Amino acid sequence: MTAPLRLAALCSACLAVVSVARAQEPAPAPFELSAVEHVLVDDVHPGPGGEPVVDVYFRALTRYRLPVEHLRPVDVKLKQDGAELPPNSILSLRRVEEAGLGIAVVIALDRSRTMLGGPFERAREQAAAFLAKLAPPDRAALVGFSGTAEVLAGFDAPLEEVRAKVQGLEPDRAAMSTVVFDGIHQAAELLRRSPSRPRRGFAVVFSDGRDGGSKHSLDEILALAAGGPAEPRLPIFTIGYDGRGAEGLDALRRLAAASSADSAREVEAAEFYDDVLRQMRGSFVLRFAANLDGAPHQVAIEVEGHGDARSAAYPAVQQVPSVTMQTPWQLPVLLAAAVLLAVALVVSRRGRGGAAAGAKLRFLGGPLEGRELALRAGRTRIGALPENDVAIPAPSVSRTHAEIRSEGDQWVIVDLDSTNGTRVNGAPIRSAPLRSGDRIRLGEVEVLFES
Numbered sequence: 289m290t291a292p293l294r295l296a297a298l299c300s301a302c303l304a305v306v307s308v309a310r311a312q313e314p315a316p317a318p319f320e321l322s323a324v325e326h327v328l329v330d331d332v333h334p335g336p337g338g339e340p341v342v343d344v345y346f347r348a349l350t351r352y353r354l355p356v357e358h359l360r361p362v363d364v365k366l367k368q369d370g371a372e373l374p375p376n377s378i379l380s381l382r383r384v385e386e387a388g389l390g391i392a393v394v395i396a397l398d399r400s401r402t403m404l405g406g407p408f409e410r411a412r413e414q415a416a417a418f419l420a421k422l423a424p425p426d427r428a429a430l431v432g433f434s435g436t437a438e439v440l441a442g443f444d445a446p447l448e449e450v451r452a453k454v455q456g457l458e459p460d461r462a463a464m465s466t467v468v469f470d471g472i473h474q475a476a477e478l479l480r481r482s483p484s485r486p487r488r489g490f491a492v493v494f495s496d497g498r499d500g501g502s503k504h505s506l507d508e509i510l511a512l513a514a515g516g517p518a519e520p521r522l523p524i525f526t527i528g529y530d531g532r533g534a535e536g537l538d539a540l541r542r543l544a545a546a547s548s549a550d551s552a553r554e555v556e557a558a559e560f561y562d563d564v565l566r567q568m569r570g571s572f573v574l575r576f577a578a579n580l581d582g583a584p585h586q587v588a589i590e591v592e593g594h595g596d597a598r599s600a601a602y603p604a605v606q607q608v609p610s611v612t613m614q615t616p617w618q619l620p621v622l623l624a625a626a627v628l629l630a631v632a633l634v635v636s637r638r639g640r641g642g643a644a645a646g647a648k649l650r651f652l653g654g655p656l657e658g659r660e661l662a663l664r665a666g667r668t669r670i671g672a673l674p675e676n677d678v679a680i681p682a683p684s685v686s687r688t689h690a691e692i693r694s695e696g697d698q699w700v701i702v703d704l705d706s707t708n709g710t711r712v713n714g715a716p717i718r719s720a721p722l723r724s725g726d727r728i729r730l731g732e733v734e735v736l737f738e739s
Contacts, residue, residue, distance in 0.1 A: 342580075342602075366378060367588040384573060392428070395454065396433065398466060399460045438474075443484070466498060472524065473504040494529070497536025530553060582604030654685075655682055668693075671685060682732065690704055
């Protein structure tokens with residue numbers, strides 16, 4: 289038998305082994321996609337790094353404006369210039385958090401005399417707490433405004449320096465007017481003109497919304513935030529203080545709506561910051577293969593009948609010719625190596641048993657007391673909202689409180705910036721591995737982890 293024939297026979301044998309091994313593996317646990325009610329395409333970025341691909345940054349949100357966790361390429365309908373692209377054109381679909389891309393945020397704080405006292409102190413404290421939850425590769429900047437608008441820290445400043453600037457910020461007692469729109473314009477321009485920041489950028493504005501003397505109009509800010517035909521949308525989330533009248537809050541709400549962001553009142557600020565962070569980190573980045581021909585194109589994303597589109601000017605990038613095999617024995621050799629690697633991975637998984645084997649939660653208290661829940665591979669989100677994987681309607685449990693993840697051979701629990709915290713065996717945690725017998729406390733609800 290010749291060498292190529294021997295290699296071909298080896299490939300066939302290896303494929304048979306893989307088929308048998310996979311047939312003996314348990315079927316993966318199915319999951320249901322949370323109902324999507326909003327799809328927002330914020331940015332179309334063609335040719336990152338000069339590659340013949342396009343990155344699409346989009347948000348898939350539920351009716352509660354929370355990001356959908358489990359989204360697969362098969363769940364997404366991708367169109368370019370109105371024509372649906374084949375599924376194999378999607379090269380990857382990842383959340384910003386999972387891709388390690390980071391986020392960029394501008395905090396814009398109203399320092400005017402109308403914010404004196406508790407409102408300003410709370411705004412400063414909550415903004416600093418929000419910045420404390422960021423970590424590299426995240427970036428942040430700070431804009432303050434009263435009688436004038438000023439960039440107090442740019443994206444080149446370390447995160448701790450930006451946070452220290454926020455903590456040291458004082459109200460401007462001398463200013464007789466507030467240039468709210470100029471301050472927001474500064475924040476938007478900072479996002480537009482900082483190419484080295486993470487691509488996923490947004491702003492959070494805290495103000496009473498009452499403008500006096502700005503050079504820029506509200507309509508100008510609305511257009512800037514919404515983005516042009518070939519410019520990304522800049523989500524601007526707004527928090528309004530209405531302690532001295534609510535006449536300025538309508539402008540803040542209009543600004544948030546124009547940029548497909550959310551708006552809240554000052555009394556809701558603490559949870560609002562957490563929801564904004566989840567929404568931005570839970571954004572998706574879809575990459576698809578494209579012919580970068582130097583022409584403008586429209587890209588549309590649709591999930592469960594909800595969709596959005598945005599245009600971008602593609603650069604002209606020469607396509608790289610495909611590689612061909614130079615000798616007849618290269619293909620079977622590569623196939624054999626790939627198959628042997630696949631066999632090794634299957635056998636390795638079977639030998640370890642996997643993190644998903646037999647793990648469960650047993651509720652020791654709260655409204656689900658006495659119930660047991662078998663965990664599945666991937667993520668299990670826990671919180672008070674009914675759309676969580678595990679819904680616990682208890683006052684001490686946050687809307688999205690924590691999630692349990694399978695990571696290789698172990699399980700990990702992660703607190704999702706909950707109000708009352710998550711504890712494992714009595715100790716407060718941000719993230720911690722789980723072992724059989726660990727007692728988890730979600731607010732006042734106690735759960736036993738078993739595996």
